[in-house]
Amino acid sequence: MNRIASMDRAQLKALYAEELQKYEQIKAKGLKLDMSRGKPGSDQLDLSDGLLSLPVSGETTADGMDVRNYGVLDGLPSCRRLFADILGVDVKEVFAAGNASLNLMYDVIAKAYTHGLVNSEKPWSRLERVKFLCPAPGYDRHFKISETFGMEMLTVPMTEHGPDMDLVERLVKDPDVKGIWCVPKFSNPEGIVYSDETILRLARLKPAAPDFIIMWDNAYCVHEFDGEYVEIREILSTCREAGSPDMVFEFASTSKVTYPGAGVSCFACSERSMAHMKKLIAAQSISYDKVNQLRHVLFLKDKANVLAHMKKHAAILKPKFDAVISRLDAEIAPLGIASYNRPKGGYFVSLDTLPGCAKRTHALLKELGVVMTGAGATFPYGVDPEDKNLRIAPSYPPTAELNAAMEALCVCLKLAACEKVLG
Amino acid sequence: MNRIASMDRAQLKALYAEELQKYEQIKAKGLKLDMSRGKPGSDQLDLSDGLLSLPVSGETTADGMDVRNYGVLDGLPSCRRLFADILGVDVKEVFAAGNASLNLMYDVIAKAYTHGLVNSEKPWSRLERVKFLCPAPGYDRHFKISETFGMEMLTVPMTEHGPDMDLVERLVKDPDVKGIWCVPKFSNPEGIVYSDETILRLARLKPAAPDFIIMWDNAYCVHEFDGEYVEIREILSTCREAGSPDMVFEFASTSKVTYPGAGVSCFACSERSMAHMKKLIAAQSISYDKVNQLRHVLFLKDKANVLAHMKKHAAILKPKFDAVISRLDAEIAPLGIASYNRPKGGYFVSLDTLPGCAKRTHALLKELGVVMTGAGATFPYGVDPEDKNLRIAPSYPPTAELNAAMEALCVCLKLAACEKVLG
Numbered sequence: 001m002n003r004i005a006s007m008d009r010a011q012l013k014a015l016y017a018e019e020l021q022k023y024e025q026i027k028a029k030g031l032k033l034d035m036s037r038g039k040p041g042s043d044q045l046d047l048s049d050g051l052l053s054l055p056v057s058g059e060t061t062a063d064g065m066d067v068r069n070y071g072v073l074d075g076l077p078s079c080r081r082l083f084a085d086i087l088g089v090d091v092k093e094v095f096a097a098g099n100a101s102l103n104l105m106y107d108v109i110a111k112a113y114t115h116g117l118v119n120s121e122k123p124w125s126r127l128e129r130v131k132f133l134c135p136a137p138g139y140d141r142h143f144k145i146s147e148t149f150g151m152e153m154l155t156v157p158m159t160e161h162g163p164d165m166d167l168v169e170r171l172v173k174d175p176d177v178k179g180i181w182c183v184p185k186f187s188n189p190e191g192i193v194y195s196d197e198t199i200l201r202l203a204r205l206k207p208a209a210p211d212f213i214i215m216w217d218n219a220y221c222v223h224e225f226d227g228e229y230v231e232i233r234e235i236l237s238t239c240r241e242a243g244s245p246d247m248v249f250e251f252a253s254t255s256k257v258t259y260p261g262a263g264v265s266c267f268a269c270s271e272r273s274m275a276h277m278k279k280l281i282a283a284q285s286i287s288y289d290k291v292n293q294l295r296h297v298l299f300l301k302d303k304a305n306v307l308a309h310m311k312k313h314a315a316i317l318k319p320k321f322d323a324v325i326s327r328l329d330a331e332i333a334p335l336g337i338a339s340y341n342r343p344k345g346g347y348f349v350s351l352d353t354l355p356g357c358a359k360r361t362h363a364l365l366k367e368l369g370v371v372m373t374g375a376g377a378t379f380p381y382g383v384d385p386e387d388k389n390l391r392i393a394p395s396y397p398p399t400a401e402l403n404a405a406m407e408a409l410c411v412c413l414k415l416a417a418c419e420k421v422l423g
Numbered sequence: 424m425n426r427i428a429s430m431d432r433a434q435l436k437a438l439y440a441e442e443l444q445k446y447e448q449i450k451a452k453g454l455k456l457d458m459s460r461g462k463p464g465s466d467q468l469d470l471s472d473g474l475l476s477l478p479v480s481g482e483t484t485a486d487g488m489d490v491r492n493y494g495v496l497d498g499l500p501s502c503r504r505l506f507a508d509i510l511g512v513d514v515k516e517v518f519a520a521g522n523a524s525l526n527l528m529y530d531v532i533a534k535a536y537t538h539g540l541v542n543s544e545k546p547w548s549r550l551e552r553v554k555f556l557c558p559a560p561g562y563d564r565h566f567k568i569s570e571t572f573g574m575e576m577l578t579v580p581m582t583e584h585g586p587d588m589d590l591v592e593r594l595v596k597d598p599d600v601k602g603i604w605c606v607p608k609f610s611n612p613e614g615i616v617y618s619d620e621t622i623l624r625l626a627r628l629k630p631a632a633p634d635f636i637i638m639w640d641n642a643y644c645v646h647e648f649d650g651e652y653v654e655i656r657e658i659l660s661t662c663r664e665a666g667s668p669d670m671v672f673e674f675a676s677t678s679k680v681t682y683p684g685a686g687v688s689c690f691a692c693s694e695r696s697m698a699h700m701k702k703l704i705a706a707q708s709i710s711y712d713k714v715n716q717l718r719h720v721l722f723l724k725d726k727a728n729v730l731a732h733m734k735k736h737a738a739i740l741k742p743k744f745d746a747v748i749s750r751l752d753a754e755i756a757p758l759g760i761a762s763y764n765r766p767k768g769g770y771f772v773s774l775d776t777l778p779g780c781a782k783r784t785h786a787l788l789k790e791l792g793v794v795m796t797g798a799g800a801t802f803p804y805g806v807d808p809e810d811k812n813l814r815i816a817p818s819y820p821p822t823a824e825l826n827a828a829m830e831a832l833c834v835c836l837k838l839a840a841c842e843k844v845l846g
Contacts, residue, residue: 288522
C-alpha cells in the first residue's frame with residue numbers, strides 16, 4: 001500500500017472504487033453500533049456487582065454514624081479517606097459527594113457565578129466577561145459547562161506533555177481569564193499524561209484574576225489499562241508550595257471504577273476553599289448518599305485494592321484498544337491519511353484525519369449505522385478549526401461489534417480522504 | 424392547676440421555685456438529647472433494609488437498559504412512573520433524580536439565577552431585586568436557599584388552611600415577587616394541610632412576574648401517622664386548568680419513606696418547563712443514580728405498597744407524637760402558657776410560647792443538654808418577630824429519651840413563662 005499523497009489520480013480512483021464497494025457491502029448489513037461515549041462494557045460493570053449486596057442489613061454503622069440517616073455534609077469520613085488515599089491528598093481537603101463528579105464541576109462553576117469563589121471580588125455573574133482556557137482536543141462536557149454559563153472559551157493546543165504552557169502563561173495575564181479545564185492523566189481524548197514540568201508551570205501560574213481556578217478533572221487517576229500505575233505530581237500540594245493553595249479544585253469519581261453514574265465522587269481543594277464551599281453547599285444539601293459511600297468503602301477498601309480492581313478492567317479494555325490500534329496500523333497508517341495516539345490508560349483513542357475530513361468521515365459512518373462522538377465535539381463550541389479530530393471510544397461495544405465498527409471507520413476514513421485529495 | 428394569667432405573684436413565685444428545683448434535678452442528670460431535626464428513628468430505618476440487597480446481581484436491567492451504566496438524564500422510566508403514581512401527575516411531568524429533593528429545589532432556584540426559568544425575561548442574577556414569599560412558620564432550609572441567593576423574603580402568616588391568601592394575592596402584584604415556598608401537606612412545622620380553596624387560589628394567582636414560581640415541596644405527601652391517607656388537590660393540573668401550567672415546580676422524595684439522604688427524589692413540572700430544565704441540566708449531569716432508582720422501584724413497587732409501608736412508619740411515629748401531645752396537654756395547656764398543633768402527619772409539633780419566651784425556653788433547654796431547632800429558625804432570616812415559635816421533632820429520640828426531653832421542655836416552658844410574667 002502506498003501513501004495517499006504519492007498516488008496518482010488513477011490509483012486514487014481505484015482505491016476509492018474499492019472502498020466504495022466495501023462501504024455498500026457494510027451498509028447492506030444494517031449495523032447499529034455505538035462507539036460514541038466512554039461507557040464501560042457490561043463485562044466491566046459485572047466486576048463491581050459485589051457492591052449490590054453491600055452493606056449488609058444491620059451493618060450500616062460506619063465512622064460512628066448510621067449511614068442510613070441524614071447528616072455529615074462532606075461525606076462519610078472513611079469515604080473521604082479512600083479518595084484522599086487515591087489522590088494523595090489530606091482527608092481534610094476532600095469532600096465526598098454523590099454519583100457524579102461532573103455535577104461537582106458544574107456546581108463549582110455555578111457557585112462562582114452566583115456567589116464567587118473564595119478569592120473572588122464578586123460573583124462572576126456580575127462580570128462583563130468571563131474567559132476560560134480550554135485545552136483542545138478536550139472533553140466536550142467541560143466545554144458545555146463553560147458554554148452554558150456564557151463563558152468565552154479560548155482554545156489552547158495540546159502538546160504531548162499537556163496544554164501549551166507558553167500560551168497559557170501568556171493568556172492568564174488577562175484578568176478576564178478565570179480558569180482552565182484539565183484532565184491531567186490520560187487526557188480526554190488524547191490519553192496524554194501531563195508532565196511534571198507542565199504541572200509545575202500550572203501551579204506556578206500568576207494569573208491576573210485573583211480567583212483563577214484550575215479545574216483538575218482527575219477522571220482517569222487509576223485508569224491504566226496497559227502497564228503499571230503511573231503517579232503524576234500531586235496538584236494540591238504543588239499549588240500550595242507555589243504559594244497558590246486556593247487555585248485548584250480537583251475532581252474524581254468511581255464512575256469508571258465501579259458503576260458510571262451510580263458510584264461516588266469527590267472534590268478536593270485547599271482548606272480555605274473547602275470552608276467557603278461547605279458554607280455555600282450547606283444551603284443546597286443536608287448530606288449526600290452515605291449508604292452508597294459505605295458500599296464503595298466496603299467494596300474498594302483502599303488504594304491498593306482499587307489498583308488491583310483496575311487490573312481487571314485493564315484485562316478487558318486492553319484487547320479492545322489493541323484491536324483499534326492494530327487495525328489503524330494495518331489499514332490507515334500506511335496510507336498516511338490519519339494520525340492517532342497510543343494511550344496506556346483512559347477511555348479514548350484520538351484520531352486526526354487529513355484536515356477537513358472529520359465531519360465527512362463521521363457522516364459516512366453514521367449512514368452505516370455506526371455512532372461516534374460528533375466531529376468537532378472535542379473543541380470549544382463544537383467547532384474543530386481544522387475539522388480533523390475524531391474520538392474513538394472502544395470500551396462499550398463487545399469485541400465483535402468493535403471490530404465491525406472499526407472496519408467501517410477505516411473504510412469511511414479512506415473514502416473521505418480520497419474525496420478530499422481527488423477534490 | 425390554674426392558668427398562669429390568673430395567678431398572683433405569690434403563686435407565680437411558688438410555681439417558679441418548684442420548677443427551678445425540677446430544673447436543677449434534671450440538670451444533674453447530664454442529659455444529651457436531640458429533638459432538633461425531623462430525622463427518622465433507627466427503627467424506622469430498619470423498615471427499609473430490604474433495599475440493601477436489591478437489585479440482585481444479574482438483575483440490573485430495567486426498562487430495557489442496564490441501570491449500572493451512564494444514561495437517561497431524567498431517570499429510570501419505572502422510577503418516574505412510581506413518583507407520577509404517588510403524586511397523581513403524568514409520567515412526562517416527572518424528572519427522577521438523586522438523593523435529595525432539597526438539592527433539586529436549590530437547583531431550580533440556582534438556574535433561575537444563572538439562566539432564568541422558562542418564562543423569565545432574564546436571569547434573576549441580572550435583576551435589581553428578587554422577593555420571595557415565605558409562609559411562616561415554615562421550613563428553615565427553604566428560607567436558607569432564599570437567603571443564600573440574596574432574596575428579600577416576605578413573611579406570609581399561616582392560617583389553618585395554608586398561607587394567608589388575601590395577602591399572597593396582594594403581594595404578587597409586585598413584579599419583584601418571584602415565587603412562594605409551600606409545604607402543602609403536613610406543613611413544616613405546623614402540620615397544616617392546605618385546603619382545596621387555598622390550592623385553587625394559589626393556582627389562580629395572576630402574578631405581575633411572568634416567571635413567578637410556586638415551590639411546591641410535597642415532602643410529606645404520603646406521611647400520615649394518624650388516620651387514613653388524605654388526598655390533596657393535585658397542583659400541576661390545577662395550575663394547568665387555571666391557565667398557568669408553568670407556574671409550579673413540585674418536589675418529593677423518599678427521604679422519609681426509605682432512607683433520608685440515601686433515597687431518590689423527583690421534581691414535577693409542565694412539559695414546557697421540563698424541556699427547559701432538561702436542556703439546562705444536560706450541562707450538569709449525564710444521569711442520576713439509576714441503581715438506587717431501581718432499588719426503590721423494586722422495594723416500593725407502587726403507591727398502594729408505599730401507603731402500606733407508611734403504615735409501618737405510622738405505627739412507630741404515632742406513639743411518639745402522642746407522648747408529646749399528652750404531656751403538653753397535661754402540663755402546659757392548663758397553665759395557658761403555650762399553644763400547639765395536633766398534626767396527623769409530617770414530622771413536627773409546632774409550639775407557640777407566650778410572646779417573647781421562645782429563645783429563653785430554648786436557652787434553658789440547651790443548658791439541660793436538650794437540643795431543639797433554634798428559636799426563630801422557622802421564620803425568614805431566623806427572626807421570629809414575636810419570639811414565640813418552637814419546633815418539636817419527636818421522631819428521632821427513642822421513647823424514653825423523648826419523654827425525658829419533653830419533661831425538660833415543659834419545665835423550661837414554665838420557667839420562661841414565669842420569668843416573663845414576673846418581669
